[in-house]
Amino acid sequence: MSMLDKLSRLKVPELSRRAFAAICALTALALLIALWLASGQHTFDLFQTRGQIANRERTLLIFSMLLAALVLVPVYYMLYTFAWRYKTGHDHKYSPNWDTDKKYETIWWGIPIAIITVLAAVTWVTSHSLDPYKPLNDDRQHLKVQVIALQYKWLFLYPDQEVASVNKLVIPNKWPIELDITSDAPMNSFWVPQLSGQIYAMPGMSTKLHLDAQQRGTFKGMSSNISGADFSKMNFTVESVGIEDFKTWVTNAKQGGHFTADSYTKLAKPGGAQPVTYHLHDKSIYDNAIMKYMGGHQ
Amino acid sequence: MIFASWLGKLDWSYFWHGWVQFGGQIATVGGALTVLAALIYFKKLGWLYRNWLTSLDAKKIGVMYIVVSVVMLLRGFGDAIMMRLQQILGSGGGHGFLSGDHFQQVFTAHGTIMIFFVAMGLMFGIINLILPLQLGARDVAFPLLNSIAFYLYLAGVILVNLSLVFGEFGAVGWLAYPPLSELAYSPGPGVDYWLWSIQIAGIGSTLSGINFLVTILKKRCKGMTLMKMPIFSWSILATMILLLLVFPILTATLFMLSLDRSMGMHFFTADMGGNAMMYINLIWAWGHPEVYVLVLPAFGMYSEIVATFSRKRLFGYTSMVWALMAICVLSFFVWAHHFFTMGAGGNVNAFFGIMTMVIAIPTGVKVFNWLFTMYQGRVHFDTPMWWFMAFATTFLIGGGTGVMLAVPAIDFQVHNSLFLVAHFHNTIIGGVVFGYLAGIAYWLPKIFGFKLHERLGKAAVYCWVTGFFTAFMPIYLLGFMGATRRMEQFDPALQYQGLFIISGIGTAIIGLGVLLQVVQLGYSIWKRKELAAGHDPWHGRTLEWSVPSPAPEYNFARLPVVTERDAFWVAKHGGPALYSGPFKDIEVPKESGVGLVVGLAAAVFGFGVIWQLWWLLPIALAVIIGTLIKQTYVEETERIIPAKELKA
Numbered sequence: 001m002s003m004l005d006k007l008s009r010l011k012v013p014e015l016s017r018r019a020f021a022a023i024c025a026l027t028a029l030a031l032l033i034a035l036w037l038a039s040g041q042h043t044f045d046l047f048q049t050r051g052q053i054a055n056r057e058r059t060l061l062i063f064s065m066l067l068a069a070l071v072l073v074p075v076y077y078m079l080y081t082f083a084w085r086y087k088t089g090h091d092h093k094y095s096p097n098w099d100t101d102k103k104y105e106t107i108w109w110g111i112p113i114a115i116i117t118v119l120a121a122v123t124w125v126t127s128h129s130l131d132p133y134k135p136l137n138d139d140r141q142h143l144k145v146q147v148i149a150l151q152y153k154w155l156f157l158y159p160d161q162e163v164a165s166v167n168k169l170v171i172p173n174k175w176p177i178e179l180d181i182t183s184d185a186p187m188n189s190f191w192v193p194q195l196s197g198q199i200y201a202m203p204g205m206s207t208k209l210h211l212d213a214q215q216r217g218t219f220k221g222m223s224s225n226i227s228g229a230d231f232s233k234m235n236f237t238v239e240s241v242g243i244e245d246f247k248t249w250v251t252n253a254k255q256g257g258h259f260t261a262d263s264y265t266k267l268a269k270p271g272g273a274q275p276v277t278y279h280l281h282d283k284s285i286y287d288n289a290i291m292k293y294m295g296g297h298q
Numbered sequence: 299m300i301f302a303s304w305l306g307k308l309d310w311s312y313f314w315h316g317w318v319q320f321g322g323q324i325a326t327v328g329g330a331l332t333v334l335a336a337l338i339y340f341k342k343l344g345w346l347y348r349n350w351l352t353s354l355d356a357k358k359i360g361v362m363y364i365v366v367s368v369v370m371l372l373r374g375f376g377d378a379i380m381m382r383l384q385q386i387l388g389s390g391g392g393h394g395f396l397s398g399d400h401f402q403q404v405f406t407a408h409g410t411i412m413i414f415f416v417a418m419g420l421m422f423g424i425i426n427l428i429l430p431l432q433l434g435a436r437d438v439a440f441p442l443l444n445s446i447a448f449y450l451y452l453a454g455v456i457l458v459n460l461s462l463v464f465g466e467f468g469a470v471g472w473l474a475y476p477p478l479s480e481l482a483y484s485p486g487p488g489v490d491y492w493l494w495s496i497q498i499a500g501i502g503s504t505l506s507g508i509n510f511l512v513t514i515l516k517k518r519c520k521g522m523t524l525m526k527m528p529i530f531s532w533s534i535l536a537t538m539i540l541l542l543l544v545f546p547i548l549t550a551t552l553f554m555l556s557l558d559r560s561m562g563m564h565f566f567t568a569d570m571g572g573n574a575m576m577y578i579n580l581i582w583a584w585g586h587p588e589v590y591v592l593v594l595p596a597f598g599m600y601s602e603i604v605a606t607f608s609r610k611r612l613f614g615y616t617s618m619v620w621a622l623m624a625i626c627v628l629s630f631f632v633w634a635h636h637f638f639t640m641g642a643g644g645n646v647n648a649f650f651g652i653m654t655m656v657i658a659i660p661t662g663v664k665v666f667n668w669l670f671t672m673y674q675g676r677v678h679f680d681t682p683m684w685w686f687m688a689f690a691t692t693f694l695i696g697g698g699t700g701v702m703l704a705v706p707a708i709d710f711q712v713h714n715s716l717f718l719v720a721h722f723h724n725t726i727i728g729g730v731v732f733g734y735l736a737g738i739a740y741w742l743p744k745i746f747g748f749k750l751h752e753r754l755g756k757a758a759v760y761c762w763v764t765g766f767f768t769a770f771m772p773i774y775l776l777g778f779m780g781a782t783r784r785m786e787q788f789d790p791a792l793q794y795q796g797l798f799i800i801s802g803i804g805t806a807i808i809g810l811g812v813l814l815q816v817v818q819l820g821y822s823i824w825k826r827k828e829l830a831a832g833h834d835p836w837h838g839r840t841l842e843w844s845v846p847s848p849a850p851e852y853n854f855a856r857l858p859v860v861t862e863r864d865a866f867w868v869a870k871h872g873g874p875a876l877y878s879g880p881f882k883d884i885e886v887p888k889e890s891g892v893g894l895v896v897g898l899a900a901a902v903f904g905f906g907v908i909w910q911l912w913w914l915l916p917i918a919l920a921v922i923i924g925t926l927i928k929q930t931y932v933e934e935t936e937r938i939i940p941a942k943e944l945k946a
Contacts, residue, residue, distance in 0.1 A: 025764040025790050029771065029800070036796035043792075057711050064705055068698035071662075078669050086608070089674040095423030095674040098940050101613035105663075106671065109617070112662035120652045123705050127648035128708035132641065186478035188575065189639060189714055195778035197710020200639050202575070203477060203568035207641040220792075224782040225479060226471050226716040229399040232785040293569045 043194075050215045050240070051108040051195035053130065054148070060126055071115060080196055087125035132199050132209045135178065142210070144288040148186035149201040149223060150183075152230040154263075159283045161250045164177065164259035166267065168237040168275040173248040175217050175226035179209040184289045198224055204293030213240035223244050233272050253277035261285065306910035307487060312388050312465040319393060320461040351894055354441035354887040355851050357745055359448050360426030364738065366455055367419030370411050373459075375812060377408035382769075382805050386798045391790035392538055401786035402469035403488060407458065414453050414496050417592045417664075417726070419489030420734040422506055423502045423604060424452070425534055425595065428741050429510060430850060431842035432528050434858045435518025435871025441510040441887040442929070447505040454499030456901045457908070465908075468492035471784065473581050474555070476566035476574040479616025481559050494904035497552045500545055507541040510534060519841070521860035525619070526864075527613055528840040529605075533598025536626040540587050540594070540767040551577060560907065575640065582633040590629040594622060594725070597664060600686050603740055604668045605751050606836050609676030611864060614667040621660035621667075628657050629658020638706040638827040639713050643756040647706035654704035660695060665690070680836065681755035685736030696721060699774070714784075717777020720770045727766055735762075735815075743831035747848040753831065754818035761811030769804025772797035839867040844876055852884045855944040881941040888937050895925045 036042075049058045073213035086092055129135070135142060146157040146293045147169075167215070169192075181190050183201040190250050196211035201223075213219070221235040241249065259278035264285050267273065314320075339341045350358055384401055387394035396404065430438055438444050461467040466488040470479045479489045490802075499628070514535045518527065554565040555577065564570040564578040605612040612618065634642065634650040677683065699721040703709050712718055742748045776797050781788065788794050822829055835842040841858055842849070844866045858876040862868045882943050899921040906914035 016536045021760065022764070026678055026767065029764075029768050032379065032768075032800045033772065033775070033797075034798065039796060040793050042776075042779065044778045046778045054711070055613075057707055060705060061708050062709060062713065064702045064713075065698075068701060072694050072698055075665060075694060076691075077668070079687075082669055083677060083679075084685060086672050086675050086677045088609075088678050093674050094609075094676055096610045096676075098674060099613050099615065105614055107616050108666035109659070112659040116655045119655055119701065119705070122705075123534055123651045123655070126705065126707040127651060130710070131644040131647075132710065133643065175584045178658035186483050186568075187475060191714075193711060197707065198639050198713060199641055199710070200637070202640075205575075220780065220789075222782055226402065226784045228399070228477075228483060229402065229469065232398060232787045235789065258786070295569070 023294070026038040035261050043088070045193035050150040050196050050217060050219060051211050051213050052136065053196035053211050054194055055214070056130060057197055062120070063122070064230065067115065067119060074240070081286070094241050112169050134210060137175040138176040140176060142176045144178050144180070147168065147181040147190060147201065148225070148286065148289050149190070150186055151185040152234045154234065154236045155267065157280055157286055162280045163250055163253040164278040164280040165253065166276050169221065169236060169238045170246060170249050171240055172214060172237065173240045174212055175243065176210065176212050179211070181207045181209060182290050183285065186227040188223040188227045188234065191224045192219055193220040194219045194253050195238060202246065204290055205257045205292055216221055216240050216242065228270070229271065239271060239277050254279040261288070302613050304913065307911070308909045308911070312487070315466070316399065324461045325626040328457050328879060339843055352889040352891045354445050354890055356426045356430055356438045356441065356444060357849060359444055360423045361745065363423030363448060363451070364424060367416050367423060367450060369417040369488030370419065370455060374408050374411040374416055376403050377411070379805060380808070381408065382798065382802045382829045386795060386802050387607060389788040389798050390792065390795040393454065396786055398772065402784065403467045404474055405784060406468045406470055406492065410492060411458060411938065413472065414483070414499055417730055417734070418781050419451060421592060421595050424734060424741065425510055425868040426739045427745055429513060429531060429534055429840055430517065431744070431853055431870045432531050432840050433514065434514065434515035434841045434854065434860060436523060436853045436884065437516055437887065438509055440509045441750045442507055442892060443509050444892055446896050447889065448891040449902055450502030450505070451499045451906060452500070453516055454495040455899035457491060457495035457498070457904045460905065461488065465491065473585060476555065476577050476653050477568040479555065480567050482567065490908040493552055493556055493909055494822050497549065497556070497902050498904050499761070500548050500552070503541060503677070504545040504549070505573070507538045507545065511538040511542060514538070519788040519858050519860055526863050528616065530598035530603040533622055535740060537591050537594045540629065541591050544584045544587040547580055548587065549875050551580040551584065556907070560910070570865055578637055579633070582636045585937045586633045586636065587629045591779040592730045594625065595831050596730050597622070599733050599737040599740070600668060600689060602840065603736055604671045604684045606838055607680060609837060610675035610679070612667070613670040615863065617663055618667055621663045624660040625657060632657065635704055635709070636708045651704050651706045655701055655926060658701050661697065681750065681752055681759065684756055684759045685732050685739065686866060688759050689728055689732040690738070691763065692724060692732070692766055696724030696728050699888050701880055702723060707824070712777055714782055716773045716781045719783045720773035720777060723770050740836065743835050744842055744847050744849055747831060748826040748829040748832045749835055750822045750823060751818050751825070752813055754821060755892065758811045758814040761807050761814060764806050765807030765811055768807055769801050772801040785823050816878070824910055839864040841866055841876070843892050844869070850938055856881060881944045883941050884939045884944070885936040886939060887934055892925055894927050896922050
C-alpha cells in the first residue's frame with residue numbers, strides 16, 4: 001500500500017481541528033498577556049525580591065516549579081499521544097482485557113514516591129531554615145519593631161528608638177529586623193512580598209517575623225487577610241534607607257507629637273489614616289494591646 | 299430581654315440597601331413568582347407535587363438536586379461576574395459599583411453557594427441517579443431519609459436566597475473566620491444567614507452520608523463483592539466515609555459559633571478566653587476533607603468514563619481502590635496547611651506540608667491508571683471523554699501549583715494571594731465541575747432516555763477550557779505580582795487592570811459555555827426523539843446500562859446476579875446472563891410529603907434564629923418532630939408493582 005493510500009485512509013480526525021483551535025486560543029491568550037506586559041513597567045514581587053528571606057523563598061518557588069514541570073511535561077506528552085494514537089479509527093493494537101501489570105504499576109507508584117521524597121526533604125529543611133521566628137544569621141543586634149494591625153491601618157512602634165509610625169515602616173538597609181506582630185482588630189496578615197513571606201496578625205497573640213532589605217527603595221506592604229469592610233485600604237510602605245538616613249528619620253520623627261495610651265485609643269478607632277510619625281512615650285502600648293484580650297469580665 | 303420584640307431583629311432598614319441590591323431582590327422574588335405563576339397557569343402544581351416533590355424515587359430526587367444546583371450555579375456565576383467587573387473597575391483608579399462591604403458579601407455568597415449548593419448538590423444528585431442502578435439495587439437504603447436530606451439542602455438554598463431579599467449575607471469570606479464573624483465585628487444578620495443555611499444543609503449532607511454508606515454496604519446485588527463493585531461506587535464509599543467523619547465537626551463548630559452570636563458565649567471571640575484559632579483548626583479539619591468529598595466522586599466518574607469510552611477494562615482497578623482509600627485517610631492529616639502563616643513553627647508546618655504532598659502520590663497513580671486505560675484501547679471521543687481530556691489538561695496544572703503551595707516556605711509568599719485563588723479554581727473547576735458535567739453528559743441518557751446534543755456539548759467543553767485558561771492564568775500572574783485576594787480596590791499604579799480585563803474575557807468565554815449548555819439542554823429536549831438513546835448508548839460496562847432508558851421506577855424488573863467486574867460488558871461478550879428466574883412483585887416506596895414539611899419547617903427555624911424570632915423556633919421544631927413521630931405510625935409505606943406488569 002502506498003504512503004498516499006495510507007494517508008487518505010486516515011480520516012482527518014476531529015481532534016486535530018480542535019487541537020488547532022486550542023492552540024489558536026492559547027496563542028491569543030499569550031498575545032494578550034504579552035501585550036499587557038509591553039504596556040508598562042510591571043513588578044513581579046515574588047520574583048523581583050529585595051530581601052534575603054524573599055530571595056530564598058523565590059529560589060524555592062522556582063525550584064518547585066521546575067520539579068512540577070519535570071513531572072507534568074511527560075504526563076502531558078503521554079496524555080495527548082495516547083489519546084491520539086488510540087483514538088478509534090487509527091491503526092493500533094487493541095487489548096480490551098489488559099488491565100493490570102505489576103511492573104508498570106510499580107513504576108508509577110515509584111515515580112511520584114521518589115519525587116515527593118525529594119520535595120519532602122527540601123520541605124523539612126526549609127520549614128526550619130525559613131521559619132519566620134528564626135533570627136537572621138547576623139551578629140548585629142536586630143532592630144526591634146512592634147507592629148499592631150488596626151481597623152484599617154498599621155501602627156509601627158520602635159521601642160528602642162522611641163518612635164511611633166503609622167502606615168510607614170522605615171528600616172535601615174541591609175540591617176536585620178525583628179518584628180513582633182499583633183492585631184487590635186480582627187485577624188490580619190502582615191505581608192511585604194518583596195522582603196519576606198507573610199505572617200498572621202492575631203488579636204491577643206503575638207507572632208514574629210524576621211527580615212531585611214538588601215536594597216534601598218520603597219516596597220509595598222498590605223494586609224492579606226480580610227478584616228472588615230475597608231481592609232483593602234490597609235496598605236503601608238516599607239522604606240529601606242541608609243543607616244545615616246535612618247538616624248535622621250528617627251530624630252525627625254521624635255520632633256512629632258507625643259504618642260501615648262490616649263493617642264493609641266484615638267488611633268485604634270475604625271477608619272483609615274495617612275502616614276505620620278510620633279515620639280513614642282508609652283512603651284507598654286504593644287503589651288497592653290495584647291493583654292486587653294486576656295481578661296475576663298471587667 | 300430575649301422576648302423584647304415579636305419581630306426580633308427584623309427591621310425595615312434591612313429592606314433597602316441600594317439599587318444594585320434592589321436588582322438582586324427583584325431577580326429573586328420575580329424569579330420565584332414567575333415559576334409559581336407558570337406552574338399555576340399550566341395547571342402543573344398538582345402534577346409537580348404528586349410526581350416530583352413527594353416522590354421517594356432516588357432518580358427523581360437526583361434530578362431535583364441537579365435542577366436546584368444548576369439554578370444556584372447560575373447565581374454563583376452571576377456573583378463571579380460581579381466580582382470580576384468590580385475588580386476591573388477597582389484596579390484602574392475607579393471605585394466600581396460595589397462597596398467594600400457589598401463586594402465581600404458577594405464573594406462570601408459565591409464561595410458558599412458554589413461549594414455547598416452547587417458542588418454538593420450536583421454530587422448528591424448524580425449519586426442518587428446512578429448509585430443504586432450501578433449496585434444492582436432497586437433503591438437506596440432509606441428512601442424517606444433521602445427525601446428529608448434533599449429538603450434540608452433545599453432549606454439551605456432558600457435561606458441563602460432569602461438573604462438577597464431580607465437583609466444581607468455574611469461579609470466574612472466563605473469560612474467566616476472569627477473574630478471577624480463574631481458579633482463584635484459583624485453585628486448584622488449576614489453571618490447568621492451564612493451560618494444557618496450551611497448548618498441546615500450540612501445536616502442534610504450527614505443524613506445522605508448515612509444513607510449512601512448503608513446503601514453501598516447492604517444493597518449490592520447478589521455476587522457483587524466489594525472488589526467487584528464498579529469504581530464509581532467505590533469512590534462514593536470512600537466519599538461517604540469521609541463525609542460522615544467530618545460533617546459532625548462542621549455541625550459542632552457552626553453550633554458553637556451560633557452560640558457565640560446568639561447567646562453571648564465566647565468559644566471563638568478574641569477576648570474572654572475565646573480562641574479564634576480553635577475555630578480555624580476545626581473548620582479546616584472539616585474543610586480540607588470536604589474538598590476530597592467533592593473531588594473523589596469526580597475521580598470515580600472519570601474512571602468509569604475513560605474505561606467505557608476506551609472500550610477497555612479500567613487499568614489497575616486494585617491500585618485505584620487503594621489510591622481512593624489512601625486519599626480518604628490522608629486527607630485527615632493535612633488541614634493545617636491552610637494556615638502555615640499562623641506561626642506554628644517549623645516542625646508542625648513541615649509535618650503538614652509533607653503530608654499534603656504525600657496525597658499527590660495516590661492522585662498521580664490515578665492519573666497514570668487513566669492514561670494506561672486509554673493505552674491500547676479504542677478511544678471514542680464523545681462529549682464525556684472530552685470532559686475527561688479537559689479535566690486532565692487543567693487539573694494537572696492545579697495539582698502542580700497545589701504541591702507548590704504545600705511547601706510552607708513558599709506558602710508564606712502565596713498564602714491568601716490571587717495565586718491561591720487561581721490554584722483552587724484550577725482544581726475545583728478542572729477537577730470537580732468538569733467531572734460532574736462529564737457525569738451528567740454520561741448518565742443523563744439513562745434517566746431521560748435521550749442523549750444531549752453532541753456538537754453543542756463539545757462546543758461548551760471548548761468554551762469552558764479556553765475560558766478557564768483565559769480567566770485564571772492571569773490570576774496566577776497577579777499572585778506573582780503580590781496581589782491579595784478579596785480586594786475590591788487596588789492601587790492603579792500597580793497596573794493590575796490589564797490582567798483583570800483578560801481574566802474578564804475568560805469569564806465571558808466560560809459564560810458562553812454555560813449558555814451553550816443551557817441551549818444544549820433545551821435543544822436536546824426538543825429533539826429528544828432523534829436523540830433517543832437505547833438502553834446502552836455508550837457501550838457501557840456496568841449494570842446501569844443493562845436496564846431500559848429511561849430507567850424504570852423500580853430500576854430492575856428482576857434483580858441481577860453478578861460474577862465479575864464490568865458485569866454488563868462481560869454479559870454482552872458471552873458471559874453468564876445477568877437476569878434469570880421468574881418475575882416477582884416489587885415493592886416501591888409510596889410518595890410522601892414528610893421531607894417537604896420537615897425541610898420547610900427547618901427553613902422557618904433557620905429564619906427564626908437569624909432574625910431572633912424566638913417564638914417561632916418551638917413551633918418549627920414541633921412541626922419537624924411531630925411530623926417525624928407521626929410518620930413512625932404509618933404502616934403502609936410501600937406500594938406493590940405486580941409481576942404481571944413487569945413482563946409487559
